[in-house]
Amino acid sequence: MTSQPHRDLSVLTVPAFNDNYLWVIHDGAHAAVVDPGDAGPIRDALTQHGLSLTAILLTHHHADHIGGVPSLLAQANVPVFGPRNDGIDGITHPLGEGDRITLPGLDLELDVLDVPGHTLGHIAYVRRSPGAHWLFCGDTLFAGGCGRLFEGTPSQMMDSLAKLAALPDDTLVYCAHEYTVSNLRFAQAVEPDNQGLALRMKDASEKRGTRLPTVPSTIGLERGTNPFLRATEPGIVQSLVDAGRLKPGASPVEAFAALREWKNVF
Ligand code: ZN
Ligand code: FE
Numbered sequence: 001m002t003s004q005p006h007r008d009l010s011v012l013t014v015p016a017f018n019d020n021y022l023w024v025i026h027d028g029a030h031a032a033v034v035d036p037g038d039a040g041p042i043r044d045a046l047t048q049h050g051l052s053l054t055a056i057l058l059t060h061h062h063a064d065h066i067g068g069v070p071s072l073l074a075q076a077n078v079p080v081f082g083p084r085n086d087g088i089d090g091i092t093h094p095l096g097e098g099d100r101i102t103l104p105g106l107d108l109e110l111d112v113l114d115v116p117g118h119t120l121g122h123i124a125y126v127r128r129s130p131g132a133h134w135l136f137c138g139d140t141l142f143a144g145g146c147g148r149l150f151e152g153t154p155s156q157m158m159d160s161l162a163k164l165a166a167l168p169d170d171t172l173v174y175c176a177h178e179y180t181v182s183n184l185r186f187a188q189a190v191e192p193d194n195q196g197l198a199l200r201m202k203d204a205s206e207k208r209g210t211r212l213p214t215v216p217s218t219i220g221l222e223r224g225t226n227p228f229l230r231a232t233e234p235g236i237v238q239s240l241v242d243a244g245r246l247k248p249g250a251s252p253v254e255a256f257a258a259l260r261e262w263k264n265v266f
Contacts (some may be wrong), residue, residue, distance in 0.1 A: 008198040009108055011134070011174065012049065013213050016041045019178045021215060023136060030054045030105030034125070034136045035176055039068030043075075054105030057174045058091070059138025060122040065176065079104060086121025095123055114190050115140045115164065117157025118147035126167065133171035135219070137164060142175045143217040144181030144200070145263065146228040147206035154257035158231070165229045169220030180204045180214040187227045190239045190259065231256040 012024040016038040023034040024045050026089055031051040035058060036042045050057035053076045064188065066088060069080065071092070081101055084094035092103065097114040110125040114194060127134035139147035140157075141164050149157055166175075184201045191197055204214045223229050225258045230236055232252045236259070246258045 009106065009132075011172075011216075012045055013215070014041050014045045015178075015213075021069075021174070021176055021178065021213065023174050024049075024051070025103070025106065025108065027106055031074070032057055032108070034070035034074055034102045034174070035059055035065040035138060037066065038062040039071035042068060042072060052076070052105075054243050055103050056080045057103075057110075057125060057136065058088060059124060059136065059140075059176070061075055061086045061088045062119070065138060068095075083121040083123040084187050086119055086123075092133075093115075097123075099115040099231050100202070101208075110136075113160075113163055115160035117149055117152035117160045120151045120156075122152075122160075124164065134174060134216075135164065135167060135171050137175045140164065140185055141173060141222065141228075142177060143173065143180040143215050143222070144187050144204075144226050145179055146226075146260070148264065149260060154180060154260060155253045157260070158253055158256045161168075161229055165223055167219045167220065168217065169223070171217040171219040173219060173222060174216045174264050178208075178213060178215065180217075181208050184225075187225060189266065190236050190262070191230070191233070192228050193235065194225060196221075199251060200225050227259060228256070231259050 001193050009027050014022040014024055016022050020037055022036050027033045031053055032055040033042050055078050079092045080090040081093040082088050084096045095112045099112040102109050110127055113124045115122050115124045125136040141161055181204050184204055189196055227236055237255050240258050241248055245262050
């Protein structure tokens with residue numbers, strides 16, 4: 001606790017490209033941006049809300065997450081936090097599992113988790129303030145789904161997702177893409193009797209019908225409806241077996257791998 005009163009923090013949802021979300025964390029004056037794949041929409045959001053950029057946070061090396069960094073740095077020479085092992089140039093604060101950062105200009109501490117799978121060096125950021133649990137997970141966990149395994153193994157991704165699933169139920173999941181409805185369509189195919197999933201699909205479809213974001217979601221909702229956090233549920237294993245994608249008696253990692261491969265072609 002500090003003796004100074006501090007301003008509440010909030011998070012702006014900044015859509016970019018076809019289906020990316022860039023996140024702006026701010027206190028009404030200072031702002032940190034997460035995964036600025038494109039500088040233009042970030043600059044517009046900063047101007048519109050009267051914010052000055054104080055930090056850049058990166059989760060992994062893909063262009064739709066880092067592409068706007070040079071342009072933002074040309075205007076504001078701010079620190080760049082990012083993964084130590086994901087091949088990104090220009091990171092001033094290289095990070096990995098167990099690191100804790102305090103964002104310049106903001107009363108905000110974030111813990112760093114290693115979450116390999118989508119890329120090998122992918123990291124996630126967690127806010128653990130009482131009553132305000134946040135997760136910025138890039139392309140690791142999505143609403144109703146998970147990222148593709150471009151570099152890591154199914155076993156690595158399964159461990160990474162288990163780490164995220166262990167966060168408190170009320171943790172807000174700020175993922176980087178709006179893939180929710182298509183993810184939930186797949187989820188319903190593998191778990192047709194999940195009532196929570198049916199409700200979630202109805203809610204997500206209504207939101208997308210009016211172009212509203214379906215994110216952030218929560219860890220509790222993901223644990224109940226995201227098949228990639230539920231790959232060992234008997235009903236999901238049975239669906240994989242019925243679809244001829246898994247042998248009976250297979251290991252949890254084999255079930256997870258089969259689920260991910262099925263989604264790739266769904
Ligand atoms: Zn990516
Ligand atoms: Fe991405």
